[in-house]
Amino acid sequence: MGFAQALHCRECGREYPLRPLHVCEFCFGPLEVMYDYEGLARSLSRERIGYGPLSMWRYRDLLPVESAEVIDLHTGFTPLIRADRLARALRLDELYLKNDCVNPSYSFKDRVVSVAATKAMEFGFDTLACASTGNLACAVAAHAARAGLGAYVFIPADLEQGKIVGAAIYGPTLVAVNGSYDEVNRLCSEIADNYPWAFVNINLRPYYAEGSKTLAYEVAEQLGWRVPDYAVVPGASGSLFTKIWKGFNELARIGLIEGPVQTSMVLTQAAGSSPIVTAYQNETMNIRPVKPNTIAKSLAIGNPADGYYALKTIADSQGTAVATDDKEIVEGIRLLAETEGIFAETAGGVVIAGLKRLAEAGHFPRHRSVVAYITGNGLKTQEAVVGALKPPVTIQPSLSAFEEALKSL
Amino acid sequence: MAHVRFKFTFPPQLIQEPLIYQLGQRFPVVTNIRRASVEENWGWVVLELEGLDEDIEHALDWLREKGVRVDPVVGDVVEG
Numbered sequence: 047m048g049f050a051q052a053l054h055c056r057e058c059g060r061e062y063p064l065r066p067l068h069v070c071e072f073c074f075g076p077l078e079v080m081y082d083y084e085g086l087a088r089s090l091s092r093e094r095i096g097y098g099p100l101s102m103w104r105y106r107d108l109l110p111v112e113s114a115e116v117i118d119l120h121t122g123f124t125p126l127i128r129a130d131r132l133a134r135a136l137r138l139d140e141l142y143l144k145n146d147c148v149n150p151s152y153s154f155k156d157r158v159v160s161v162a163a164t165k166a167m168e169f170g171f172d173t174l175a176c177a178s179t180g181n182l183a184c185a186v187a188a189h190a191a192r193a194g195l196g197a198y199v200f201i202p203a204d205l206e207q208g209k210i211v212g213a214a215i216y217g218p219t220l221v222a223v224n225g226s227y228d229e230v231n232r233l234c235s236e237i238a239d240n241y242p243w244a245f246v247n248i249n250l251r252p253y254y255a256e257g258s259k260t261l262a263y264e265v266a267e268q269l270g271w272r273v274p275d276y277a278v279v280p281g282a283s284g285s286l287f288t289k290i291w292k293g294f295n296e297l298a299r300i301g302l303i304e305g306p307v308q309t310s311m312v313l314t315q316a317a318g319s320s321p322i323v324t325a326y327q328n329e330t331m332n333i334r335p336v337k338p339n340t341i342a343k344s345l346a347i348g349n350p351a352d353g354y355y356a357l358k359t360i361a362d363s364q365g366t367a368v369a370t371d372d373k374e375i376v377e378g379i380r381l382l383a384e385t386e387g388i389f390a391e392t393a394g395g396v397v398i399a400g401l402k403r404l405a406e407a408g409h410f411p412r413h414r415s416v417v418a419y420i421t422g423n424g425l426k427t428q429e430a431v432v433g434a435l436k437p438p439v440t441i442q443p444s445l446s447a448f449e450e451a452l453k454s455l
Numbered sequence: 456m457a458h459v460r461f462k463f464t465f466p467p468q469l470i471q472e473p474l475i476y477q478l479g480q481r482f483p484v485v486t487n488i489r490r491a492s493v494e495e496n497w498g499w500v501v502l503e504l505e506g507l508d509e510d511i512e513h514a515l516d517w518l519r520e521k522g523v524r525v526d527p528v529v530g531d532v533v534e535g
Contacts, residue, residue: 057462057499058492073490074462074501074528155534177533202533227533228508232457234532248532283530332519335527344535351530393535422535 049086050110053077053252056355064110066169066244068251076351077252079110087300092271095302099123102157102260108296109161109260110253117163117193119150122260126268126417131385132398136405140415142274144265145388151212152423153344153391154286155185158257159246163189165253166244172196173243177234179343180209181391181422186246187216198243200234202227206429227338227348251351258286262293265417266303273297273309275414278401280393280421281313281322281367282347284356290419291359311365313356314400316340316392320369322353327367331357341372341430342392344422366409370399376434378402379424389424397421457508460489460501461515464524467496474521475502482506482514501528 053062057075068077090107098104102122125145133141149156159182166174173196176186183199190197197218201210205222214220223230238245246254266273273294279287291311298305315323318340325333333353338346350356360367370378378398383389390398397418410416424431439455441447465474470493479486484506491500504511515525 069528073492073499074460179533179535182534200533227531230533231531235529238532245532247534248529282535330519332524333526334516334519346535347531347533349527349530351527353530354524354526 048110048112049081049107050079051082052080054080066165066171066249068249079252079256081108081296083296083299090300090302092267092302095267102160102257102264105260105263108263108293110256111161111164111168113164113168116160117167117189118160119156119188119192121149121156121160123264124148126265127386127388129386129418132382135381135385136402138405138410138416139413142265142269142415142417143382143386143388144261144417144419146261146419146421147388147390147394147423151181151184151188152426153181153185154258154261154419154421155181156188157260158254159185159189161257162244162246162250162254163193163195165250166195166246167193169244171242171244173198175238175241175243175245176200176247177230178213179205179346180212180426181344182247183209183213184216187213187218190218191216200230200237202230208428209426212426227346231349255285255289258289259293259296261286261419262290263297266294266297269415269417271303273303273307274417275308276310276312276410276416278312278314278397278416278418280345280396280419281315281350281356282345283350284313284322284352286419286421287311287313288352288355288359291363307363309363311359311363312400312404313360313365313367314396315367315369316342316345316375316396317369317371318342319346319348321348322350322356323367323369325353325357326360333357340375340392341427342375342396343427344391344393345396366404368400368403370396370403374399374403376431379431380434382420383424388420390420391422391424391427392430393422394420394424395430456505457511458503458505459511460503460528462499462501462526462528463518464499464526465493465497466522466524469522470496470498472521474518474523475500478514478518481517482510484510484514
């Protein structure tokens with residue numbers, strides 16, 4: 047038996063049994079998994095976690111699963127790297143990078159889908175599904191393959207070839223939808239209502255979203271069971287951001303770290319899709335949806351389901367939010383690669399660009415620890431940076447040609 | 456024609472205002488109350504709105520400007 051007890055409406059507080067439900071049947075509020083925290087505090091310890099596998103599943107007691115066998119590709123426990131060269135460039139004292147580029151399908155989405163796929167099996171679904179522009183598609187197709195589940199992956203018809211291949215290789219049914227972004231959203235919501243499939247981020251959303259908490263647990267454990275002063279996180283739906291905050295607070299609640307959690311949560315978005323940052327800057331809790339227009343396609347959510355809760359997390363953690371334009375995002379990707387040897391996708395560029403903007407504005411006091419979350423691999427979004435890179439120097443195969451070329455470098 | 460569902464949460468100062476009526480008068484949008492809970496100084500309503508995209512957008516903007524919290528019942532489902 048796990049420690050998950052019920053689904054709980056974040057708005058009206060009604061409780062539901064652990065079923066494939068995502069909105070409150072009474073008020074349509076979003077549902078969230080609740081745990082037996084007293085039981086967790088009694089039975090979970092740093093030592094017990096230490097005996098677990100070197101993956102996200104070392105924290106399985108804090109995830110809403112029952113089965114002994116989970117659907118796992120060995121996701122998580124990714125490196126937390128001290129980034130002194132980048133820190134010097136940004137004039138920060140203590141900077142770490144949580145490198146989730148190295149997950150099995152190359153993004154943090156493996157964490158959420160690993161939980162969702164396990165729940166899909168527990169609930170008896172035979173098909174996993176999602177609508178995605180890249181990272182989620184790859185993670186769903188890969189986990190469905192691992193679990194022997196059917197997979198339907200819906201993508202916009204104009205998606206880049208590289209991303210189609212990255213999902214198609216696992217053998218899902220790929221459906222390319224001809225239509226605007228809004229039309230694709232609407233269609234996929236209707237499909238989810240009409241087919242008995244496990245849509246990972248719709249009818250399994252409360253469970254799926256919990257997988258993101260492992261990004262908080264790992265960072266705390268890798269820092270020697272403490273939380274950073276600042277956590278800089280990319281924002282799309284706002285779910286990852288709120289779950290990292292939830293994860294830190296759960297650790298304090300069950301006594302694995304000292305509380306109260308003092309981390310200041312920093313949300314970063316691309317200026318071309320920044321409804322949460324805009325609401326924060328306008329000092330309102332009202333999110334106004336936007337039509338995304340940015341190279342950071344993995345963050346291009348114009349109508350964020352968890353936007354309100356992300357704003358609440360910023361307020362609760364005395365955090366902040368910042369948006370950067372596409373040029374800054376590309377510079378952020380390059381800066382990260384050139385100083386630390388990590389090639390991140392555009393969401394990583396958003397995080398580094400936001401971090402740079404805030405550092406230059408003097409947002410971070412001296413001697414504070416900052417963790418920047420790098421959530422996806424740059425090989426997925428090469429088209430975003432290819433135009434910004436120097437072409438190779440082409441020479442004839444002779445030493446003299448090389449030495450001649452060297453003079454002009 | 457779009458057919459969308461939103462949750463509106465009303466702060467205390469707006470709880471007695473006939474905002475849904477006014478919305479229907481001001482904008483060519485059909486409103487259909489699906490769930491609601493209204494108490495003395497707090498209330499929410501889940502409303503289905505039917506109309507042209509831009510009319511719905513204007514209606515939502517008008518409500519936001521009034522101070523009503525507008526949440527998508529389900530936000531975008533296409534994820535990166």
